Amino acid sequence: MDSAGSWLGWVCSLYRRLSDSPIIGFVLSVFAARPAVRAAAIAIYILLAEWSRALISTQPRAAMGALVLGGLALVVTAAGWPLERLGLGNSRFGFRVLGGLALAAVLLLPAAVRSSAVPILPAFLVLPAVVVAVGEEIAFRGALYAALEDLGGAPVAIIGTTALWTAAHALSHPPQFLFAVAAAGLLLALWRWACKDLVAPIIGHVIADLAL
Amino acid sequence: MRRAALLAVAVVVYAVAAWMVAPGFYDGFTPQQPYNWVCPPVHITGNQQPSSGHLVIQVINGVSDANSAFTDDGQVVIGFLPGAFNATGKTTITVDIKPLNPCPKPPGLTIATNAYAITADAPLAMKAGLVMRYSDIVPAPSNVYYATSADGPWTGIGVSSEAQPFTVNTQVDKFGYYAAGYPTSSVSHGGASSQILPIAIAVLIVAVLVAGIPLAIIRRRRPAGEAEEDDDS
16 A cells, blocks of 8 residues: 555656656647647557557557557546546546446447457457456547547547547558547547546457457 | 538438448457458358468478468468478479368357468478458457367367567478368357347447436426536537
8 A cells, every 4th residue: 555655656756757847838838728639649649559559459469468558558648638528527427437338338238249259368468458448438429529628629529539540450450440449439439428427438448358 | 400400410420331331340450351261150141151371481491481271261371480391302392272172060169260271392391370260240269279180170279479459370290181160169369249239239329328318307307507507518
């Protein structure tokens, strides 16, 4: 517990030092003053992280490391955002959890009906699946959604996150899968907008990835 | 109300889109090409027959060259280092990989891939690396099995550490028949998932209904001001 506390303290201290540095301060001030620059920077960073992960994870013995690091790289996009802006407030928490279970049921239903042909996730990919699912939700429906919402409101955020989500999966999915990927992204983005919530998409995404 | 309607439309669109492709999001994991089976599992539709492989390896100054033999569908790859063969008196060495038909059904073993006959016109002088891909809709094999005859007996030769998802690697020191599988009595990774998934979905739906109705009632009974505050959060 003490080691965890000291580690967290070290991270907070590092974050403060980085925030105090003139270069980081300048970058953050540009981001604050120009929502378009901030949204574009987040979008490019997410795309690069996702595509790098997709390419590296195909290399022998690199899958697990690439997936975990790729997922963690996406979590970085949450830096600087208040939790409420990411949709991570704790009000109506019971509803958020239930919403996550409902989203998981929706995401898995088409596969459950054809359960005899469902792929089986190897045990060693369980941790990477969780990290990737959480990272993707925080990046797409969390930080990118908030940045695009600042730029052009909810319609831009919903359409923008869905488009980028689909593009980000272009290297890891064959083309015929991309319509289903886009539809899943749209559903999760609409939930984010309708319920102002990211907890449910995270829960639904994690369960869906673990089950498939 | 408009939000709920849009969400409902999104659910329908997703269901239709997901129905049009094979199950699985493969989120972050490169999707597999469908495995080509000699004897497909009963639930497989649209199966294609697996391919064979053929390789001619040059022998230079009495030493066989480095090369890899593989089936055209990439389901089996065997790699040879320089000098991997006893190439005495040869200028070339031919390697063939052929899927075994009919499928072997050894007692006590569940074969999770096709069985392949791997032959060459020279014996191995050092170990070769064998990679066998397996289908993502069957339990992962825990061992690679070797037999000198198509009728068996099949002997486990072990697997190397995991290389890529949905492949098993091993080292082989002779040619013969190879297949990946697991002992029938063992518990394989996620083998029962095809039965568990529909049950899990049913449990999720029941949980949402059973817990959601009381939550909705409590929410309706709360003062209007408090509810509005929640909605703004």
